[in-house]
Amino acid sequence: MTQTERTKTTDAAPAAAPEEASDAVRTPPTDGPSAQCAPTPSAAFDALYTRHAPDLTRQAIVLTGHPRLSQEAVERSFQMAWQRWPDMAVDPDPAGRVRAMVHEYALSPWHRMRPGLRTAQRPSPQAPAPPPAAPAERALREAVLALPAPYRRVLLLHDGLGLELSETAAEVEASTPATAGRLLRARQALAERVPWLGLAGESPVRQREILRERLSGLARALPVAPPAAGVVRSGSERTVSRMTQGAFGLTALIAVATAFTLVQEAGTLPTRPEAGPPAASSAASSAAAEAKAPRKQHGGQARTQQAKADGPAKRKVVWAGHLAPEAR
Numbered sequence: 017m018t019q020t021e022r023t024k025t026t027d028a029a030p031a032a033a034p035e036e037a038s039d040a041v042r043t044p045p046t047d048g049p050s051a052q053c054a055p056t057p058s059a060a061f062d063a064l065y066t067r068h069a070p071d072l073t074r075q076a077i078v079l080t081g082h083p084r085l086s087q088e089a090v091e092r093s094f095q096m097a098w099q100r101w102p103d104m105a106v107d108p109d110p111a112g113r114v115r116a117m118v119h120e121y122a123l124s125p126w127h128r129m130r131p132g133l134r135t136a137q138r139p140s141p142q143a144p145a146p147p148p149a150a151p152a153e154r155a156l157r158e159a160v161l162a163l164p165a166p167y168r169r170v171l172l173l174h175d176g177l178g179l180e181l182s183e184t185a186a187e188v189e190a191s192t193p194a195t196a197g198r199l200l201r202a203r204q205a206l207a208e209r210v211p212w213l214g215l216a217g218e219s220p221v222r223q224r225e226i227l228r229e230r231l232s233g234l235a236r237a238l239p240v241a242p243p244a245a246g247v248v249r250s251g252s253e254r255t256v257s258r259m260t261q262g263a264f265g266l267t268a269l270i271a272v273a274t275a276f277t278l279v280q281e282a283g284t285l286p287t288r289p290e291a292g293p294p295a296a297s298s299a300a301s302s303a304a305a306e307a308k309a310p311r312k313q314h315g316g317q318a319r320t321q322q323a324k325a326d327g328p329a330k331r332k333v334v335w336a337g338h339l340a341p342e343a344r
Contacts, residue, residue: 062245093117176231
């Protein structure tokens with residue numbers, strides 16, 4: 017290679033380097049981790065729902081004994097989760113957050129006032145009837161449902177699901193001593209009502225093991241058929257749409273009512289002053305002037321009469337002083 021060719025090659029190399037670098041910047045790698053697309057919000061929600069909806073439905077049935085109410089609690093809770101999905105997606109424990117909403121909705125006391133609650137106990141395709149249970153399972157189920165609602169929830173979270181006492185207290189929004197007291201009373205009640213469980217005389221650790229096995233078996237025996245995740249998402253979107261339309265309608269109704277009230281008030285205002293009140297005021301002022309005039313006249317006459325009455329007496333006194341002899 018001659019000296020001239022070496023010079024041409026050296027001059028051409030730096031000119032090609034920037035073009036190669038720009039191509040490397042413009043073209044991202046196709047086989048690295050960054051090339052993998054993140055799941056869409058709907059796909060992430062569907063995965064969360066498909067994984068946890070059946071178990072949450074069984075937990076709600078254990079807490080309430082109503083399959084359809086439990087299914088409703090799960091659907092409503094996941095609909096709320098989809099409405100708040102930007103916040104739920106970054107939550108460290110979205111399943112625990114949905115579980116708390118399911119339990120609170122299922123154990124809400126206002127369900128007792130619902131007229132169709134007994135009708136909701138009938139089986140349906142979404143909430144099939146449980147199979148005939150053994151006498152032992154039936155007795156355990158009735159004993160759990162006989163507990164107060166806060167006791168049931170603490171027992172299910174701590175003994176059934178294996179949460180720690182502090183985690184259970186945080187989820188039920190109670191202090192740790194109060195949560196421990198509810199758990200102790202729930203275990204004592206079950207030991208008295210279902211003696212064949214063998215809870216009496218056992219340590220707290222052994223009682224937790226027994227109850228976890230029994231409650232897990234009780235939940236697994238419950239058949240559930242939750243709807244598809246897409247149905248829940250579409251129901252949530254329809255709910256948001258209805259709420260938005262209702263808010264706009266209420267705002268329009270308030271605006272129309274306000275405008276109508278203002279128009280009515282403007283129609284009742286007088287357009288020109290009436291002649292009656294000024295005449296009445298002038299008559300009153302003239303009457304007051306006439307009432308004052310006699311008082312001045314009477315006062316002058318009184319002073320004149322008093323002066324006439326006092327004049328001769330004073331003069332008599334003076335003349336009497338002049339007529340009296342001086343004492344020398």
